[in-house]
Amino acid sequence: PNLPGWRDVPLRKILEDEFNMKVVLENDANAAAWGERCFGIGRGVDNLVCFTLGTGIGGGIIIDGKIYHGNNYGAAELGHMTVNKDGPRCNCGNYGCLEAYSSATGIKNRIKNRIKEGIKSKFLNFDDNKLFESLRLKSIFESARKGDKLTKGVVEEAISYLGIAIANIANILNPEMVVLVGGITNEGDKLLTPLRKEVKKRAFYSNYKSLKIVIGKLGGNAGVLGAAALLWIPNNCSC
Numbered sequence: 197p198n199l200p201g202w203r204d205v206p207l208r209k210i211l212e213d214e215f216n217m218k219v220v221l222e223n224d225a226n227a228a229a230w231g232e233r234c235f236g237i238g239r240g241v242d243n244l245v246c247f248t249l250g251t252g253i254g255g256g257i258i259i260d261g262k263i264y265h266g267n268n269y270g271a272a273e274l275g276h277m278t279v280n281k282d283g284p285r286c287n288c289g290n291y292g293c294l295e296a297y298s299s300a301t302g303i304k305n306r307i308k309n310r311i312k313e314g315i316k317s318k319f320l321n322f323d324d325n326k327l328f329e330s331l332r333l334k335s336i337f338e339s340a341r342k343g344d345k346l347t348k349g350v351v352e353e354a355i356s357y358l359g360i361a362i363a364n365i366a367n368i369l370n371p372e373m374v375v376l377v378g379g380i381t382n383e384g385d386k387l388l389t390p391l392r393k394e395v396k397k398r399a400f401y402s403n404y405k406s407l408k409i410v411i412g413k414l415g416g417n418a419g420v421l422g423a424a425a426l427l428w429i430p431n432n433c434s435c
Contacts, residue, residue, distance in 0.1 A: 210331070220426045224248070224419045225272065225325025226263050228412075229256025234429055236413040243371045247358075249378030250420075252269040252287075253295040256368070275299065277364065279357045284309070296358040300333055300379060306350045307336070317346040332430045336382055352402055355387065359394025366407050377412040384411065 206400035219257040222230075229246035232238045238246075242261040250256040253275030257264040264271050276288050283292025284305065296302045311322055317338045322328050340351040362374055380387060388409065396404050412418055 218427070220423070222252070222423055222426055223256070223269075223272075224261075224423075225254030225274075226256040226265075227420075227422035227426070228254075228377055228414075228418040229258055229272075229375070229422065230263055230425060231414055231418040231420070232377065232412045233258050233422075234425045235421050236375070236418060236431040237410050238373055238375050238412075241373050243369070244373040244375055245272075245274075245365050245369060245371045246375045246377060246418075247362075249299065249358075249376060249380045251299060251301050253299045257371075259369070274361065274365070277361050279360050294357055294361045298354040298361075298380075303336060303350055303354050304328070304331070305334065306353065307346065310346050310350060315346045315349075318342070318344045320344070320347065333379055334382065337386065341386070352390070355390050356394050359391050360398060361397045361400035362409065363404075364390070366395065370403050371407065373408045373410060375410055375412045377415070377418050382412045387411075 208219045211219045211221075224251050225246065225399040229238075229244065229337065232246055233241060233244060238244045238258070242258065246256040246258075248256070250396075255272040255273045255274030266272070276286065276290060276293045278290065278292045279290035279294050279297065280405045284296045285291050286293035286296040287301075288295075289373065297306065306366050307322065308328075319342055320331070320335065337351055339347040341348075365374065376387075388411070392409055395407070395409065399407070414421060
């Protein structure tokens with residue numbers, strides 16, 4: 197949905213013809229998952245799921261040491277998992293997607309909706325639209341921790357729905373590890389503690405007990421390193 201008009205474009209062939217060299221084409225979230233699996237916190241873990249939490253939400257799934265692409269290279273669109281059938285409309289056209297709640301864009305949109313409902317913030321100025329758009333998640337989370345009704349409700353909601361999504365993954369795939377990457381992970385334990393609590397409440401106990409929910413080690417380099425690794429580490433290696 198983020199690249200309108202890009203359908204059946206032979207991008208790899210175009211690039212190989214242009215530069216006369218081998219080209220590997222991969223989804224950015226899959227590349228991030230592969231990077232964390234080969235070089236980061238998931239090194240040596242054969243079954244993991246990676247959530248990329250940024251402007252949107254992407255995902256990468258590693259099963260038995262291989263990137264899982266699905267039937268039509270459309271697997272792991274974790275941000276478009278429906279977590280609330282009556283939820284807000286997502287950019288993809290669906291309603292109640294995880295991305296509409298727990299991405300940076302989703303969090304800001306939820307704040308806008310609360311403002312329209314008449315809820316005010318004690319600590320942040322949302323009257324200036326330009327200032328609002330430049331607002332960082334760090335400031336929103338800090339405001340929530342201070343007890344601001346507006347931001348606290350939105351942040352708690354975002355973490356709760358992310359927890360629901362991870363619980364679904366735990367029950368469906370039973371991975372050894374869920375790796376979180378992206379700006380929101382700068383919150384560290386302030387994110388992980390309530391998130392794990394939500395997952396524990398909803399996932400099968402045995403699946404939760406065997407699951408590590410962690411923050412990636414590679415930061416913004418996960419995707420770059422993963423993409424580079426695909427050229428020289430086959431997608432079936434034991435890293």
